[in-house]
Amino acid sequence: MNLTLKIWRQENEKAQGKFVTYEVKDISPDSSFLEMLDILNEQLVNKIQLPIAFDHDCREGICGMCSLYINGRAHGPDEGITTCQLHMRKFSDGDIITIEPWRSRGFPIIKDLMVNRDAFDNIMQSGGYISVNTGGIPDANSIPISKENSDLSMDAAACIGCGACVATCKNSSAMLFVSAKVSQFALLPQGRTEAKIISNIARMNREFLCANFS
Amino acid sequence: MKKLFSSSVGQKLIMSLSGLFLITFILVHLLLNLLLLVGPEAYNKAVHFMATNPLMHLMEPVLAAGFIFHIIYATILTLQNQKARPEAYAVVDQSESSSWASRNMYVLGGLVFIFIALHLVNFFFKMKFGVGGDLPKVVYEGIKMDDAYPLVSGLFKVWWYAVIYVIGAVLLALHLRHSLWSALQTLGMNNSNLRPILENISILYAVIIGLGFSIIPIYFLIS
Known part of the structure; x- marks a missing residue:
């Protein structure tokens, strides 16, 4: 496959970014988008030019690290997958593909297509709670959690915090992420649960400026 | 209470509750208007009932407040939302993740607002405050009341007024298409079973309101 790529290049958070057009040739339809x-x-690199910075880690679709807003959609044209699981067979030979970073006030661009998603960690830290025991292994029954709650909490924990909800929402809202984390934490012993939820939301408002609205 | 008006969740709640109130109002409004199709007597009696009922007098400022809150908070939130994404995407394809109406609620709301302003000038101020001269009187069963029927039927015989009112009804329907289920979602009514049901009810409601308000000017135009 031969493709034309319009990729957002930006030196750093403060620099002015712009689209740069690249041509790639003989790409196998079976290769992944990140490949x-x-x-x-x-x-x-062979032409002694700076490579394009983009986020990726596990490339197995579970870590939530890869991002990319591809042809107007978070994680590209396929359904229910991360960008690393997107394959070139979803495109056609000769396509023009526009690749942008997540765009949100809460996700400043680090370089090119990489964004800083610290805001999500800050939200979790403001409301989440874990015990860090530095001694021996704690007794498994010291804090009993019902099977039902544990299952529901794990369901909510399926949100891998990739940021696609913020990238996609027209208001750049983190509401889906925050609601998943609130459910995940609230079902487990957290001490003052309500206070934690309010602090989650307050933090989200600070980081992202807005809630899901309209 | 201060948090309710400043937090994102609180502001959404204000949009939802004021919206649900307006959604209820519009149905009452439509039912009354549909009496125009029955005839002058039914319509005039209903208008008279509304004008003389103390409950309606009580609800009028509440209704005005509902509109004002809805518009003010829509503006505040829309401005906030714009700030939340300082640099726009070059290519956006949200056709599969959201409806066109949901992405343009503020624009649709603004157009509906312009229509409402015209509507108030056309009817409300004339019926309520007698702007442009008192309405003719009519007597049914010994009770003297305003004859509001010719005001409405006369206006809709002007073809371009009829067209404007049909456009207004379509804009309102598009606004409502996203409103009902979204307002209920804000109140917590959302899960995978409920969502498709509520969305379909929303669409049905929007179609009923849109068609209902369109039928009236079309009826007078062709009759």
Whole structure:
């Protein structure tokens, strides 16, 4: 496959960014989207140019690290997957693909397509609670949690905090992330649960400026 | 209480509750208007009942407050939302994740507001305060009341007024298409079973209101 890529390049948070157009040739339809970007980066390095910075980690669809707003959609045109699980067979030969970073006040751009998602950690820290025992292994029954609550909490914990909800929402709202984390934490012993939820939301308002509205 | 008006969740709640109030009002309004199709007597009697009922007098300022809160908080939230994404995407394709109406609620609301202003000038001020001269009187069963029927039927015989009112009804329907289920979602009524049901009820409600308000000017235009 031969493709034209319009990729957002930005030196750092403060710099003015712009789209730069790249051509990639002979891409296998079976390669993943990130592999396609790897191939492009190799070409750039060979030409002594700076490679494109983009986030990725496990490349197994579970860590939530990869981002990318591809042709107007978070994680690209496929349904219910992260960008690392997107394959080039979803595109056609000769396509023009526009690749942008997550855009939100709460996610400042670090470089090119990488954004800083500390805001999510800050929200969790403001409301979440864990015991860190530095001694031996704690007794498994010291804080009993019902099977039902544990299952529901795990369901909510399926949110891997990738930021696609913020990237997609027209108001750049973190409401989906916060609601998943509130459910996840509130079902487990947290001490003052209500106070924690309010602090989650207050933190979200500070980080993202808005709630899901309209 | 201070938090209610300043927090994002509180502001959403104000939008939801004022919206649900207006949604209820519009249905009452439509039912009354549909009496225009029955005839002058039914319509005039209903208008007279509304004008003389003490409960309606009580509800009028509440209704005005509902509109004002809804508009003010929509503006505050829309301005906040714009600040939340300082740099816009170059390419946006949200066709699969949201409806067009949901992404343009403020624009639709603004257009509906312009329509409401015209509507108040056309009817409300004339019926309520006698702006432009008192309405003719009519007597039914010994009770003297305003004859509001010719005011409405006369206006809708002007083809471009009829067109404006049909456009107003369509804009209102688009606004309502996203309103009902979204307002209920804000109150916590959302899960995978409930959501499709509420969305369909919303669409049905929007179609009923849109068609209902469209039928009236079309009826007078062609009759």
